[in-house]
Amino acid sequence: MSSPAVAVVDAQTPGNVGTIARAMKNFGFEELLLIDPPELDRDGEAYGYAGQAREDVLPRAREITLGELVSEFHTVAFTSVTNEDESKHVRFPYVTPAELADELAPIESRTALVFGRERVGLTNDELARMDQICAIPASASYPSLNLGQAATVALYELRDLAIEDTQLPERPRAEQREIEGFYDHFEQLLEAVDHPPEKRQKTMRLIRRLIGRAHPTGREITTLRGVIRRAIDRRDD
Structure with missing residues (x-):
């Protein structure tokens, strides 16, 4: 399968966009999609935090709308807050990044991994438009991760989709x-x-x-x- 794209919705700070671009470079992801991004000054935080991703991932980032995203890609939304039972369907059912990696490995599709805002993440309305939900397991006493952390952990878990050839037969989606x-x-x-x-x-x-x-x-x-x-x-x- 082709490497999933990474989409960032309404990032508040350029630094987090740069951090995500760097994590993408670390783990083999190349396509960065930005929805309502902050200004990314080449002399500012985004390029300062991006490391070697300032040479390719960040300058090639494509700005799109949420509507274009859901029409072009199979979307996987990342959230730290989940519904724990099937009586609610906005944030349930969900998978962990490790489970998602196993699930997506044999699937031939255009997939986008979608991350939301620093403080509030993706809204319920945005989540309702996503195809799947993924949550990073964390301590119940403090489950919230910041945007850059969440993307780095998730991309690490999903790295085999980008940097290793799978031996599983592809199943066209x-x-x-x-x-x-x-x-x-x-x-x-x-x-x-x-x-x-x-x-x-x-x-x-x-x-x-x-x-x-x-x-x-x-x-x-x-x-x-x-x-x-x-x-x-x-x-x-």
Whole structure:
């Protein structure tokens, strides 16, 4: 598989962007995506903290929107706060970085590892748009990591995805646009079967998490979309 991209949402300080770029260089990651970034002055903190990443990773960083991110990539959001049971679906179910590494190794897809703000991380609305949730295990008495720490730990755990050739056979994953199309069809199905409007948003989050963990192939997504279309058509008859 290709090395995952690293996306940073609304970083407050240039120094943390530089720290993440350095960690990427340490562990073999190359593609840095920035959403609402601070100004990155070549004579400022970002380039000062980036080490050798100032030569390639940082200057090649691409600024995009959150909407572009979720439409182009299979997204894995990193958070230090989780829901501990299945009654809530914004931050559950989640995997650890080590579990994520094993899961992504055989998957052939464009994946983005998404990190949020220094103080509050990713919002619930942003997390609801992500395909998977990943949390770094830490002491219950102080589980919060700062942005640079979280990215460094996560990228270390995932380094085999970037710097070592896996011996596992690759399993092609459906294009992200095909999966987003499936979500559109599933929303239409909820409307067609008169699913309670107040439950639709939560149901879509649950479905997104389910599909995010399944890593379906293109044929599987096409089949599911065909079944949904037939169900909608029958409902309309």
